[in-house]
Amino acid sequence: DVQMTQSPSTLSASVGDRVTISCRASQNVWSSLAWHQQKPQKAPKLLISDASNLESGVPSRFSGSASGTEFTLTISSLQPEDFATYYCQQYGTFPVTFGQGTKLEIK
């Protein structure tokens, strides 16, 4: 199975900060990479698909990029509602696998 390694596991930041979360795949998954946001006691929410395609209704402060097997989620200016846990998901190679999650906390 493809291992997805996210970093950091925890990130402390302030409202207005620019933050980046990384996800590295253990093998080529092409651009088949999604980012999900999960708030406590809630279901995950799809933010980005195909590495950089922003889903409808997701604020433009979220963006995704890719370079080989390295993927990045960037939030340009943190808002209070962005504090949550973020998961990457690869779907380029069966079975789909998830990163272990990055918890974004208020500093």
Place this chain on the structure above:
Amino acid sequence: EVQLLESGGGLVQPGGSLRLSCAASGFSLGDYSMTWVRQAPGKGLEWVSTILPNAVTTHYGDSVKGRFTISRDNSKNTLYLEMNSLRADDTAVYYCAKSLRRYGSGPHDDAFDIWGQGTMVTVSS
């Protein structure tokens, strides 16, 4: 509104069985691959099983293979997960999830764009 609603979770003893349901609304279930994903308390997301629109082709994670059975009734717009020989490490919130793109119009596996609210399964004596 596109929506998924799970039901059927609860407390079950080790070795017991449970059947989860996921009712879809706002879209035609038969056009999409559907997946179950679980999340143990305080842990990350784990893929459990996927079923293609034909209701014949199914895939399972190693941890549930031989114990869980995924199925679907496209006419009822409902997805199921039959869970047998349950173990303590099956304790989790179980989510059903819809593939982003209609089957055949995108990658074989896909991102999950709609998730249900989750149903809790607790395996304990």
